[in-house]
Every structure is written in structure tokens, then in C-alpha cells.
Amino acid sequence: MKLKVTRLVALMLALLLMSVALYGCKPGGDEIPENMQYATIAGSDYRLFLPIDWNLLTDTGVSGGYASMQNKATIYVKVYDNPAGLPVKDYWEAEYTQRLANVFPESDGIQYSAPIDTTLGGLDAIASSYEGTRDLVTYKGIETLCARNGRIYVLSYCARTDLYEGYLDVLNTVKENFKFSDVPFEPKDPINTVDPNAEAPEGMQLASNNDVAYRFYVPDSWVLDKNLPTSSAYVSETDRSNVNVTVYMPEVDHIESVDDYWATCLEELKKGMSIAGLINDSETTVDGCKAKTYEYTANIEGHLFRFAQTITSYRGMIYTITYTASIDNYEAHRDAYSDILAAFDFRGN
Numbered sequence: 001m002k003l004k005v006t007r008l009v010a011l012m013l014a015l016l017l018m019s020v021a022l023y024g025c026k027p028g029g030d031e032i033p034e035n036m037q038y039a040t041i042a043g044s045d046y047r048l049f050l051p052i053d054w055n056l057l058t059d060t061g062v063s064g065g066y067a068s069m070q071n072k073a074t075i076y077v078k079v080y081d082n083p084a085g086l087p088v089k090d091y092w093e094a095e096y097t098q099r100l101a102n103v104f105p106e107s108d109g110i111q112y113s114a115p116i117d118t119t120l121g122g123l124d125a126i127a128s129s130y131e132g133t134r135d136l137v138t139y140k141g142i143e144t145l146c147a148r149n150g151r152i153y154v155l156s157y158c159a160r161t162d163l164y165e166g167y168l169d170v171l172n173t174v175k176e177n178f179k180f181s182d183v184p185f186e187p188k189d190p191i192n193t194v195d196p197n198a199e200a201p202e203g204m205q206l207a208s209n210n211d212v213a214y215r216f217y218v219p220d221s222w223v224l225d226k227n228l229p230t231s232s233a234y235v236s237e238t239d240r241s242n243v244n245v246t247v248y249m250p251e252v253d254h255i256e257s258v259d260d261y262w263a264t265c266l267e268e269l270k271k272g273m274s275i276a277g278l279i280n281d282s283e284t285t286v287d288g289c290k291a292k293t294y295e296y297t298a299n300i301e302g303h304l305f306r307f308a309q310t311i312t313s314y315r316g317m318i319y320t321i322t323y324t325a326s327i328d329n330y331e332a333h334r335d336a337y338s339d340i341l342a343a344f345d346f347r348g349n
Contacts, residue, residue, distance in 0.1 A: 033177045035347070039065050039076075044185040046121060046153065048077050049177045051170060052347045053213045053315055055249065064156075068316030073159035073167040075174055080152045088126055088147045089115060096145065096154070104132025104139070120146045120155055121180040131161070140164040142171065148180060201343045207233045208245070214287075214319065215345040216245050219336055241325035241333050243340055248318040258292050258311045261318050265309075273298040286312040286319070287346045297327070306330035308337060314346050 032038065032049065039050040041063045048063045050056070056065040057076060064076020082091060092115055101110050115126040125146035132139055141158035155178060157171045200206050200217050207224050208216035208231040218224075218233040225232040225242070234242035248261070262281075269275070279296040291312035298305055308323040321344065323337040 033173075036173075036177065038185075039063055040185045042184075042186055044077075045149075045182065046077065046178065046180045047185065048155075048174070050075060050174060055317065067163075067167065067170075071159075071163055071166075071316070073157075073163050073170075075155070075157050075167075075171060078154040078156060080154070082147060082150055082152045085150065086147075088124075088145050088152065091147070091152050092126060092128065092145060096143070096152075100130060100132070100143065104134045118144060120144050120153065120175065121148075121178050123148060123180070144175065204339070204343055207231050212245075212247070213315075213317075213347050214245070215343075215347060216321075216340075217343040217345075218243060218340055235329075235333060239329055241323075241329045243321065243323045243337060246320045246322070248320070249316070258290075258313060258318070262292070262294055262309075262311055265320075269298075273300045275299075276304070284310060284341065286310060286321070286341060286344050287314075289314050289346070293341075308334070310341055 035052055036049040037052045037054075037056070039048045039054070039056050039058060040046070041058050041061060044063055046063075050065045054065040054067055054075075057063075057074075058065075062076055064074060066075075067073040080095075086094065097110075097112065100112075104110050110130055110132040113129045115128045118125050118127045123146045125144055127142055127144040129140065129142045132141075138161050139158050140161050141156065141164075143157075144155040146153050155175060157167070159167055203220055204217040205220050205222070205224070206215060207218045207222075208214060212231065216231045222233045222235055223237070225234055225244075230244050230246050232242060232244035234240045266275075266279075276297045276299050279294055281292055281294045284291050284293050289312045291310050293308055293310040295306070295308045298307060304327045306325055306327055310321045312319050321341060323333070323340075325333055
């Protein structure tokens with residue numbers, strides 16, 4: 001688990017060093033429902049949308065996502081070949097119930113409801129709820145199955161029993177917007193495309209895309225950096241002072257707060273730079289969420305740079321908004337950084 005933390009911190013460090021050196025895909029063709037995002041892997045003959053504040057699983061090869069690390073409610077799509085051409089109810093009884101039972105081996109006879117008729121993507125379908133136990137935790141879920149072109153499609157919802165009711169409305173919205181397509185899904189636009197319809201504060205522009213759960217705004221005069229894997233922008237071609245956003249999903253027990261995360265980051269940052277003097281920290285907020293800003297000076301290959309990193313937690317994810325500048329330019333853009341923090345907006349709020 002430590003390795004995963006180190007990789008994230010390595011990315012943050014790489015971005016900091018890249019800033020010094022300088023001194024997720026929105027597909028086209030389909031209408032994205034309001035406040036939702038694509039959760040579909042490339043090549044799929046369907047379109048799955050999830051709320052914009054959910055975490056996606058598409059980078060693991062799965063169409064779907066989950067609510068947060070704390071609330072591990074999941075919604076995803078599974079597709080199975082159906083060479084025998086079984087009707088969907090027969091497939092459920094002959095094949096799928098056993099697959100599901102294997103997922104919850106600790107259940108003393110997994111409990112299913114009788115399948116009911118419904119629709120999925122405009123096609124006839126069936127749905128069944130269930131309850132099962134895995135790793136001493138009891139889960140509830142709903143499986144919605146339909147048959148199409150010799151395959152069985154399953155829209156799967158699963159959550160801990162205490163969370164189950166709270167995400168049923170999300171499931172219904174996802175199901176209503178699910179659709180099939182004869183055109184394979186193919187992300188086309190590059191990362192960090194800008195939504196021209198976003199309402200930016202006066203004098204600012206949007207520097208993030210529709211694939212993230214936040215709106216990141218920077219001054220109109222700044223240059224958007226579309227070559228980085230994160231939302232990023234810099235002042236000008238002659239002044240590469242910049243601000244970028246990184247997102248981390250905690251997966252280790254010792255990271256329970258912003259201070260815990262910063263302590264872990266600091267260990268790694270010190271391996272790539274010499275931090276000079278004191279680290280100043282101050283409490284602040286980011287879109288109403290409690291946050292802390294850590295400011296420090298670092299010596300990198302004989303050159304001094306100043307950093308401000310504002311860290312906050314939102315719906316189980318940790319967000320870091322980092323400002324990097326040379327010692328000479330730091331104060332010149334410190335107010336702009338404050339404006340960027342003030343304009344930062346979590347889309348689910």
C-alpha cells in the first residue's frame with residue numbers, strides 16, 4: 001500500500017520539478033446527461049454515465065465506478081457471451097446466480113429476490129436484488145440483465161447494507177441514461193479540453209475538463225498547459241510560475257487527515273529537493289471544505305523556488321492545489337493563487 005502512496009507523491013514531485021524545468025477524455029458524438037460523466041471503456045457498444053463526483057474504474061478496464069473510498073457503493077457493467085442463446089431469465093437461473101454466489105462465498109445461501117421485468121437501454125430486461133457476505137461484511141445489490149446480439153449485459157449495483165438505500169436514486173438515474181449504440185465507444189478529445197460553456201468568474205478561465213469532479217479556474221491571461229496529466233496552467237511563456245491540481249485516493253490506514261497526507265508527502269518530497277527554512281502552514285477552506293496551505297522554499301540543483309500547497313479532502317479523495325514559482329516571482333502571483341483557491345469549485349457541492 002505504501003507503494004501506491006509513493007507513486008502519487010512521485011507524480012506530485014514530478015509536476016513540481018516539471019514546473020521548475022518549464023521556468024481523463026471527453027468523448028464526442030454523444031450528449032452527456034447533466035451532472036454526469038462517461039464511465040465507459042473504449043470499444044463498448046453501450047454508454048454508461050455516472051455522477052460527476054463518482055470515482056471511475058475505466059482505467060482498470062471496467063465500465064463503472066464507485067461513490068468514494070468511505071462509501072464503496074459501486075455501479076458497473078459486465079458483459080458475457082451467450083453462445084446458447086438462452087433467454088435472459090434462463091441465463092439468470094442457469095449461469096448468473098452461480099457467478100454471483102462465487103463473489104460472496106461466506107453467505108449461508110445467498111438470498112435473491114424473484115426476477116422482475118424491467119428495461120435497460122430500451123430493451124426488455126429483468127432485475128433481481130440480493131444480499132450476500134464477503135470478508136465478514138454484508139452487502140446488498142441489484143443485478144439488471146438483458147440480452148443483445150448474442151451477449152448478456154448486466155448493470156450491477158452493490159453497496160454495504162447500511163449504504164444500500166442511499167444510492168438507489170443514483171442507480172435509477174444511471175439506469176435511465178444507459179443506452180446501447182451500434183457505434184463503438186471511442187474517446188477522441190485530449191485530456192484537459194476546456195468546457196466552453198462553463199461559467200468562469202470574471203477575469204478567469206476554466207482550466208479543467210468535464211472528466212474531473214471539480215472546476216479549476218485561473219486568470220484569463222494565464223496559459224493552459226494541456227500536456228500534463230493534471231489540470232495545470234502557467235503565467236506566460238517567459239514566466240512559468242504555475243498552479244496545478246492533483247487528486248489522490250487514500251488506500252492506507254495511516255492516512256486519515258490532511259496532516260497525515262502532508263507528512264507522507266513531505267517524506268517523499270525531501271528525497272527530490274532540499275527544503276530550506278521553516279514550513280509555514282495555515283488553515284483555510286476550499287469550496288467550503290476545511291483545508292491547509294503549506295508554504296516552503298526548496299533548493300533544487302542550486303536554484304531556490306517557493307511552493308504553496310493547499311490540501312483538502314472531499315468525498316473520500318484528497319485534492320492538492322500547488323503553486324510553484326521562483327523566489328523572485330513568488331509574491332507577484334501569490335494573490336492570483338489566492339483567487340484561484342477562492343474560485344475552486346467541487347461540482348457535487
